[in-house]
Structure formats: structure tokens, C-alpha cells
Amino acid sequence: MGPLVFVLVLGIAAPPAEAKAWAERATKAFAAERYEEALAAAKKAYALDPQPELLNNLGVVLEALGRFDEAADAFIRVIADERSPEALRAKDRERLMKLKPSLESATVRFLSALDATIATARSDRGGDQRVHPGPAVLTIRSEKGVVVRNVELPVARRTTIDTATYLEREGDAFLAIGAERVRDMTVDGASLGWLPDPGTKLRLDPGRHSIQWTGREGDTHQRTIDLAPGATEPLSQPVVVEVVTAPPPSESAPVLPWVVSASGAVLVATGAVLLGVAHGTAGTLDPTPGSNLAPVTYPEAVATERRAGREAAAGVGLMIAGGVAVASGLIWGALTSAE
Secondary structure (H helix, E strand, O other): OOOOOOOOOOOOOOOOHHHHHHHHHHHHHHHOOOHHHHHHHHHHHHHHOOOHHHHHHHHHHHHHOOEHHHHHHHHHHHHHOOOOOHHHHHHHHHHHHHHHHHHOOEEEEEOOOOEEEEOOEEOOOOOOEEEOOEEEEEEEEEOOEEEEEEEEEOOOEEEEEOHHHHOOOOOOEEEEOOOOOOOEEEEOOEEOOOOOOOOOEEEEOOEEEEEEEEOOOOOEEEEEEEEOOOOEEEOOOOOOOEEEOOOOOOOOOOOHHHHHHHHHHHHHHHHHHHHHHHHHHHHOOOOOOOOOOOOOOHHHHHHHHHHHHHHHHHHHHHHHHHHHHHHHHHHHHHHHHHO
């Protein structure tokens, strides 16, 4: 935030005395942080003499007031004005860059020390806090309980919250909390910054509200209520409270144990086939009378015997592994089903 400037540009006629007086008045009010007064004076000065320097002053005051969209518009016009000195253009380009985050969000500033929260902003942090724009719920914790107010947070603007002005309003409605402590609660879709204690009341604006809360046992309840001005409504009413529960888990039996058993059976069958092949290979070493097999030489007999041995060993190994897999799957499936 820079100071207000009132610069005369060479080659341009001197501003009217009245415009200069208003500009000086705006500068003094701005320095004293009387921003509304400074805005009125800056507008008057610019109306009398529309110079880019006076438009810059107007933008600076608008930024101080949290009217960031209007401030940005003023700075853009200063930059586009051919009469603007290059130094002023550069300064307003810098201002626009700094304003960019505020132009894309809402801004909240708390004025009082009461415990309060809205969106992600909290009163104990101080200063400007950028939050998501749109409808929000302001929660204030006071000696009398918890106050809940619906607030609209506009984009590219600062919403200044003096919590004291939200505490009590004529025609307020009340939501009485029962004896059971709630674990969390949302009002109109926004979580409360502080949960009400058992036996206390929520102070709300009259009208329709959507309430959702989680009980001590973890059960979630949802209710839409219409609160009349001055009325007190109990939170829990079994005839209108809807209990929202998670769907029961699937009771289907696990498949993996039976897949293991089936795979084991395949291994056993494959091993048996290999044993049969090994037996056939070994049979060629001692042909039976009347068979068409020719006698083999000694080297061929050695090679054939070794091959038959490998086939037999592989077959036995597969059958043992398959048997273990079948047994394991059956035991696993039985234990799982028993649970």
C-alpha cells in the first residue's frame, strides 16, 4: 500500500484549486486511516480534474478498503493512460501483481477478539485472510453458547467481520443441543469452528437449515429444520432424524483359497503326465518281444535313461508341490469360512 500522490505533469494545465484541495483532504484522511472519508475526497478530486495521478490515488484508497476489483480497474486505467508518467505506470503494474491473489479469492478480516471462524479464517490470526468465495458459515463462541450465521463472501472483496455485531439479533432462533456430546457438526454444509457443549443452544438466523452431526457412537444424523423467529427447537427428534449409515460389508466368501487349491490340482495332474512320459521313455530301453522298437546302443541307452530320470523327477516335484497347494488352499478356505 503506497501513499497518495499528487503530482503535476509538465505540459498539462495546473489542476483547479478546488480539485487540489480535495486531493489534499483525501491524503490527510488516508494518512489517518479514515478510508471512507479519503475515498469520498479522492472521488471528488478526480471528478473535478481527471488526471492519472488522481485516479491512482483513488485506486490506492479502494485497495485499502478491500474493494480489490475496483482498485485493479483504476490501476489498469492509469497504465493505459498515455499521460501517465512511466514511473507511475511501473508502480501500478507492481500493485496489480500484488493484487492478483486477492482478485481470485475472497478476503476476511476480523475486528474483535471474540473466538470466531469462517471458512478457513480464524479470528486469532489477525489481518487479511484469503478464503474460498461464496456462501459460508460464521461460527462465534460466546459465554451464552455458539452463534452461527450465514455469510456471503464475495470474490475480489474484503469482508470485515466485527463479531460483536453478530452475537444477538432480534428474532433469532435457537437449536437446543441434547445431553449427548456431538463429535462434529455441520450447518448448511459448513463445519462449525466450535462444537456446542451438551445442554447449550445454537443461536441461528430464522429460516430453513440443514443440520448434520455425528453422535458419540459414530452414527451420523441429518435433519432439515425450519426455525421460526424466537423459537427453540430440540436437535434430536427421532421421528424426523435420518440416520445415515455405511452399507454393510459384503458377506461373499473369499475366492483366493480355492484358486490356490485349483492351481495345486493342475500341478498334480501335470506331474502325473510327466511321470507317464518318463515311464514311456524308460520302456524304450527294454523293448518287449514282438514290439517294433529296435535295440538301442549303449550311448543311446545312457542318454535315454538320463532323460527318463529328469522327466520322472520333474513329475514327482510337480505332484508334491501341487499336493501341498491343494492342502493349503483347502485349510485356508476352511478357516476363512469359519470366521
